[in-house]
Amino acid sequence: MHPVRKQRLYLVLFVVLFSSAAIGLVMYALSGNINLFFPPAEVAQGKAPVGQPIRVGGMVVDGSVQRSTDSLVVRFELTDYQATVPVSYEGILPDLFGEGQGAVASGVLDEQGVLRASEVLAKHDENYMPPEVADALEQSGYDHKGNAK
Amino acid sequence: MAPRLKLFLPLLIFAIMAVFLFRGLSLDPQAMPSALIDRPLPEFELPVLGQERLLARKDVIGEVALLNVWATWCVSCRVEHPYLVQIAAGGVPIYGVNYKDEDAAASRWLAELGDPYRLNIADRAGSLGLDMGVYGAPETYLLDAAGVIRYRHVGVVDERVWQTILQPLYRELVAKGEAR
Amino acid sequence: MIPELGHFALILGFCLACILAVVPAWGAWRRNSRAMALAPGLAVGLLVFVGISFACLCTAFLQDDFSVKVVASNSNSLLPPMYKFSAVWGNHEGSLLLWALILSLWTCAVAVFSGQLPLLVLARVLSVMGAVGVGFLSFLLLTSNPFARLLPGTPADGNDLNPLLQDPGLIIHPPLLYMGYVGFSVAFAFAIAALLGGRLDASWARWSRPWTNVAWAFLSLGIMLGSWWAYYELGWGGWWFWDPVENASFMPWLAGTALLHSLAATEKRGLFKSWTVLLAIFAFSLSLLGTFMVRSGVLTSVHAFATDPARGLFILVFLALVVGGSLTLYALRAPAVTSRVSFEWISRESLILCNNVVFLVATITVLFGTLFPLIMDALGLGKYSVGPPYFNAVFVPLMALLAPFMGLGPTARWKKDSTRRWQSELAVPALVAVVCGLTLPLLNADYNLWVALAVTLSAWLVLGLLRDLWHRVRGAASLGTGLRRITPSYWGMFLAHLGFAACVTGIVATSQYNIEHDLKMSPGDTEILAGYEFHFVELAPVRGPNFVADEARFEISRDGELIARLAPQKRRYLATGQVMTEADIDGRLFRDLYVAMGEPIGQDGAWAMRLHYKPMVRWMWLGAILMAIGGFTTVADKRYRRARAPVAVPGAEGAARGA
Numbered sequence: 001m002h003p004v005r006k007q008r009l010y011l012v013l014f015v016v017l018f019s020s021a022a023i024g025l026v027m028y029a030l031s032g033n034i035n036l037f038f039p040p041a042e043v044a045q046g047k048a049p050v051g052q053p054i055r056v057g058g059m060v061v062d063g064s065v066q067r068s069t070d071s072l073v074v075r076f077e078l079t080d081y082q083a084t085v086p087v088s089y090e091g092i093l094p095d096l097f098g099e100g101q102g103a104v105a106s107g108v109l110d111e112q113g114v115l116r117a118s119e120v121l122a123k124h125d126e127n128y129m130p131p132e133v134a135d136a137l138e139q140s141g142y143d144h145k146g147n148a149k
Numbered sequence: 150m151a152p153r154l155k156l157f158l159p160l161l162i163f164a165i166m167a168v169f170l171f172r173g174l175s176l177d178p179q180a181m182p183s184a185l186i187d188r189p190l191p192e193f194e195l196p197v198l199g200q201e202r203l204l205a206r207k208d209v210i211g212e213v214a215l216l217n218v219w220a221t222w223c224v225s226c227r228v229e230h231p232y233l234v235q236i237a238a239g240g241v242p243i244y245g246v247n248y249k250d251e252d253a254a255a256s257r258w259l260a261e262l263g264d265p266y267r268l269n270i271a272d273r274a275g276s277l278g279l280d281m282g283v284y285g286a287p288e289t290y291l292l293d294a295a296g297v298i299r300y301r302h303v304g305v306v307d308e309r310v311w312q313t314i315l316q317p318l319y320r321e322l323v324a325k326g327e328a329r
Numbered sequence: 330m331i332p333e334l335g336h337f338a339l340i341l342g343f344c345l346a347c348i349l350a351v352v353p354a355w356g357a358w359r360r361n362s363r364a365m366a367l368a369p370g371l372a373v374g375l376l377v378f379v380g381i382s383f384a385c386l387c388t389a390f391l392q393d394d395f396s397v398k399v400v401a402s403n404s405n406s407l408l409p410p411m412y413k414f415s416a417v418w419g420n421h422e423g424s425l426l427l428w429a430l431i432l433s434l435w436t437c438a439v440a441v442f443s444g445q446l447p448l449l450v451l452a453r454v455l456s457v458m459g460a461v462g463v464g465f466l467s468f469l470l471l472t473s474n475p476f477a478r479l480l481p482g483t484p485a486d487g488n489d490l491n492p493l494l495q496d497p498g499l500i501i502h503p504p505l506l507y508m509g510y511v512g513f514s515v516a517f518a519f520a521i522a523a524l525l526g527g528r529l530d531a532s533w534a535r536w537s538r539p540w541t542n543v544a545w546a547f548l549s550l551g552i553m554l555g556s557w558w559a560y561y562e563l564g565w566g567g568w569w570f571w572d573p574v575e576n577a578s579f580m581p582w583l584a585g586t587a588l589l590h591s592l593a594a595t596e597k598r599g600l601f602k603s604w605t606v607l608l609a610i611f612a613f614s615l616s617l618l619g620t621f622m623v624r625s626g627v628l629t630s631v632h633a634f635a636t637d638p639a640r641g642l643f644i645l646v647f648l649a650l651v652v653g654g655s656l657t658l659y660a661l662r663a664p665a666v667t668s669r670v671s672f673e674w675i676s677r678e679s680l681i682l683c684n685n686v687v688f689l690v691a692t693i694t695v696l697f698g699t700l701f702p703l704i705m706d707a708l709g710l711g712k713y714s715v716g717p718p719y720f721n722a723v724f725v726p727l728m729a730l731l732a733p734f735m736g737l738g739p740t741a742r743w744k745k746d747s748t749r750r751w752q753s754e755l756a757v758p759a760l761v762a763v764v765c766g767l768t769l770p771l772l773n774a775d776y777n778l779w780v781a782l783a784v785t786l787s788a789w790l791v792l793g794l795l796r797d798l799w800h801r802v803r804g805a806a807s808l809g810t811g812l813r814r815i816t817p818s819y820w821g822m823f824l825a826h827l828g829f830a831a832c833v834t835g836i837v838a839t840s841q842y843n844i845e846h847d848l849k850m851s852p853g854d855t856e857i858l859a860g861y862e863f864h865f866v867e868l869a870p871v872r873g874p875n876f877v878a879d880e881a882r883f884e885i886s887r888d889g890e891l892i893a894r895l896a897p898q899k900r901r902y903l904a905t906g907q908v909m910t911e912a913d914i915d916g917r918l919f920r921d922l923y924v925a926m927g928e929p930i931g932q933d934g935a936w937a938m939r940l941h942y943k944p945m946v947r948w949m950w951l952g953a954i955l956m957a958i959g960g961f962t963t964v965a966d967k968r969y970r971r972a973r974a975p976v977a978v979p980g981a982e983g984a985a986r987g988a
Contacts, residue, residue: 007671007674010674011682014686015686018686018690019690022690022693022694022723022727025694025722025723025726026694026697026698026723028722029718029719029720029722029723030698030701030715030719034701034713034714034715034716034719035713035714035716036711036712036713037711037712037713037714055714062279067928067930068930069930069931070849070930070931071849072847072848072849072927072930072937090847091847091927092847092925092927092928092937092939093927093928095907095908095909095910096907096908106714156603156659156660156661156663157660159607159610159611159656159659159660160653160656160657160659160660163614163652163653163656164653166700167645167648167649167652167653169700169703169704169707170621170645170648170700170703171645172703172707173703173706173707174641174642174645227484228401228479228484
């Protein structure tokens with residue numbers, strides 16, 4: 001074979017082998033590390049698998065957040081206004097987390113239907129405010145709230 | 150010809166990706182389920198803002214209308230307020246849901262900035278808001294003549310939102326009502 | 330008045346960009362030198378008008394002109410002036426204007442610094458950049474006008490800048506990142522110009538190399554600052570989240586790294602020509618794709634901009650035109666039969682090939698992981714998310730694979746080398762590297778296999794570099810003259826590779842030895858972490874210019890000796906009511922101590938606290954800074970200035986230059 005041809009053949013072989021190794025790696029990594037999103041209604045219907053990592057997103061139910069007084073355990077409920085899912089989490093919640101706010105918890109559903117969250121994310125929309133903000137507005141000298149308080 | 154065709158491979162891959170990206174545009178990764186679309190407005194019995202007279206579901210339906218959830222503590226509501234006044238001046242019926250607010254403050258706000266609302270439901274405890282699945286303020290719902298929620302807009306209604314989303318839907322619903 | 334002036338300047342800039350995109354390109358096609366000669370002037374004009382427009386927006390922010398919509402929603406009269414200025418690019422419209430400004434800056438820089446470039450090439454390059462400018466300026470004008478007024482209904486005060494963005498790091502992070510992103514447009518423009526010209530020779534590689542290096546250096550700095558910001562501002566102590574927005578800036582960097590190396594081979598040996606062109610197109614396409622992902626809302630992310638489908642569609646159409654157009658041009662014009670230059674397997678070329686394959690595969694896997702949720706959603710298969718474990722699982726082996734080849738790189742000769750020479754050169758460094766890997770991790774309390782591996786590989790890189798440096802200075806009369814004889818481009822490579830080694834060591838050490846404690850602490854409590862005593866002294870209320878905060882005061886001591894006082898805060902910003910964690914860090918070269926406040930627990934003043942011990946976390950950023958310095962250093966090379974004169978002579982380019 002012509003040496004340039006031979007070199008090209010090796011080159012193609014190398015690229016193919018390397019790419020297939022990479023694809024294999026990607027598939028392997030993907031199989032263990034993706035998690036599916038479920039709205040609370042589907043969790044309530046039993047569609048979410050028990051014991052596998054999943055994510056559940058919804059609004060944090062008003063008045064549902066209970067903090068333990070001697071540890072970092074927090075319990076709250078997520079709702080999509082059709083069903084609610086209880087969540088238990090140990091650790092520090094993100095700043096934007098709050099009752100009546102949207103949140104996504106990722107973790108594992110246990111036998112009792114409680115989501116044991118390992119991570120809680122909160123998303124906040126700037127154009128869009130929950131009532132709690134009113135307190136802070138007062139301090140900032142916003143008088144266009146009509147001097148309500 | 151084969152080596153030539155090979156050069157088109159990157160283009161092909163990009164084309165496939167572009168199709169997915171285009172599909173992605175119409176999907177919202179964080180869309181919250183809006184349970185009440187195409188469902189009737191929930192029943193309620195709440196006072197008119199600043200009065201003791203009770204309002205019920207039947208008082209706000211019968212006509213294609215907007216239902217605007219607002220509060221004086223909500224800065225964004227102030228941004229959208231002038232547009233609402235403008236829309237109301239154009240003959241569109243708007244009902245207000247004064248959400249988790251104080252009546253006195255709300256009345257003063259309306260006296261100061263103009264009142265675009267036909268009626269204002271004083272949802273002091275947020276109970277109607279809970280039934281409707283309100284996340285916060287402002288939110289605006291489009292009701293058809295039968296009192297069914299047809300559209301929900303989360304956030305400020307401004308000229309763009311009104312002209313590109315709400316107004317076309319509103320006109321369509323009105324036209325449908327007249328045809329019947 | 331000023332905002333209208335800015336809008337008007339933007340429209341004029343748009344007109345100039347249109348002329349720039351059309352006239353010189355037409356001139357290049359018809360060989361009309363007068364039309365071509367217009368290009369540099371137009372480029373300068375473009376910068377002037379976009380600059381005026383940008384200055385007007387800055388003025389609106391600094392003067393608290395809340396009748397302008399972006400000012401009202403992103404600034405506040407209480408905001409410190411420094412952040413009013415950075416608020417200009419803390420929003421979609423303003424950051425896009427910054428993007429346009431930087432694009433015109435690069436365009437102008439090409440016009441000014443490429444005086445010796447053949448006019449034909451210069452006209453084409455500037456035209457391509459003008460066309461990209463047309464895309465971005467029309468995007469600004471049509472969908473995201475930063476000068477839109479809020480009339481009537483001007484609010485009394487603004488909505489305030491997102492507190493997360495009120496940070497010194499974030500003032501310079503976006504400009505640096507955009508310098509990098511947009512800088513790849515120069516390499517792209519050169520590649521397209523070469524394709525348009527139909528002669529894909531080595532000359533375009535030589536011209537675009539310094540530009541690519543600078544853009545890459547800026548991008549490295551930008552990414553590094555972003556990571557640093559996430560580390561101390563998000564309050565999690567994490568420094569990389571594989572978030573879609575982070576990936577959006579990382580993918581062009583990966584492709585750009587491949588491009589840098591491939592350009593070297595193309596310039597020196599005339600190899601991989603069409604491949605390099607393709608990489609240049611890729612790098613810039615990924616920049617555009619990043620813009621699309623951040624601004625269209627197709628992917629969930631912590632720091633995506635407010636989304637709007639109309640904008641998304643516009644960028645997608647623009648992306649399709651630019652990428653689709655350039656790839657079609659590539660398919661039509663790239664030579665079907667690649668270069669006839671051959672090389673042996675044992676040579677620098679094949680090492681560069683390894684680099685290219687690894688970086689390209691890394692880019693594709695990151696791209697795949699980022700788009701996977703979108704693909705599944707589009708196919709109706711559910712809403713998935715791909716977490717950091719995926720990226721780590723793919724990325725770590727790839728980088729580990731890269732390091733052994735990287736150590737060989739600087740020593741290896743072009744065209745043909747021998748394994749025997751490599752053995753004699755590098756046997757000692759290899760041995761020393763293994764010894765380092767076995768012993769250095771012992772300095773820490775527990776021996777960790779991953780750290781051992783990382784230290785071995787980094788030591789291998791550094792020792793290989795030093796060995797090569799020694800070879801280069803050995804022949805000189807003195808060490809000083811020897812060092813002075815070394816070219817800036819070699820120093821650039823040296824620093825960048827050194828930076829990579831530091832970065833790898835830092836990342837692995839901090840991930841493996843990191844200790845994190847989340848716990849409840851009351852004032853007076855003490856917690857011991859990695860031998861450091863964290864004493865929670867007191868809790869105090871504090872007031873800032875536009876926030877109120879609870880401040881936890883910590884004294885940290887080791888063996889009875891006070892090392893640092895830390896005061897993390899929990900801030901509540903007044904205008905938005907947003908609550909923000911402000912971590913406090915005692916940073917040293919070999920370790921960071923990090924304290925952040927969670928939330929109050931119970932009524933007796935106890936708080937949830939997050940304490941971190943992070944060894945060598947700084948090495949990662951220092952490494953990135955070294956890489957960037959390396960990238961900037963290469964530009965000082967006289968070669969790039971001298972090399973321009975002879976290229977006007979056709980045929981001279983193909984001649985292979987020695988190492």
